[in-house]
Amino acid sequence: DAGVIQSPRHEVTEMGQEVTLRCKPISGHDYLFWYRQTMMRGLELLIYFNNNVPIDDSGMPEDRFSAKMPNASFSTLKIQPSEPRDSAVYFCASGTGTEAFFGQGTRLTVV
């Protein structure tokens, strides 16, 4: 298996633009997590899914953030409109419950 695949690896966008981050989890994993990492706030859990159903989205910072998991092999995290403070590394991770496998992350820069 190729592991968790995220795209794009890097994204630079202007403030106010819509940003969509994509994630393909490892086949057979029924949990999918979206995390955001910054120096100031560390690794923050934004939302997680179990069997494609959102279980807890209490970490989503604002209504500008939304996440979907239309099927077991794909998830998106969308920011609309983006702001400079959204600049961070966004990680997607999948697992079976006790162990999470992380993708390589998307480094987002909003200018």
Added chain:
Amino acid sequence: GQSLEQPSEVTAVEGAIVQINCTYQTSGFYGLSWYQQHDGGAPTFLSYNALDGLEETGRFSSFLSRSDSYGYLLLQELQMKDSASYFCAGQNTGGFKTIFGAGTRLFVKA
């Protein structure tokens, strides 16, 4: 809610043993995980404890005491490549919500 406390930095010498502690406060605690992250990389899973006691995986061991809300990661025979950030992560029951501590930066010196 959940919160995990761990030291911000630890420095040790190559070949030595180092222990990174983690205390947690979490409702419905289920288990404690440890992850390693090198600069510019993604977190990678090291170990998991759901029961009290020591789990050993090669040079790395992890310990959990549920009564003390405390765990630690033990790294033996330190190597330069072990220089990285180490995170403890707590899970709660009923959904495996996984929250990370702030991370401990380990510096291994020659």
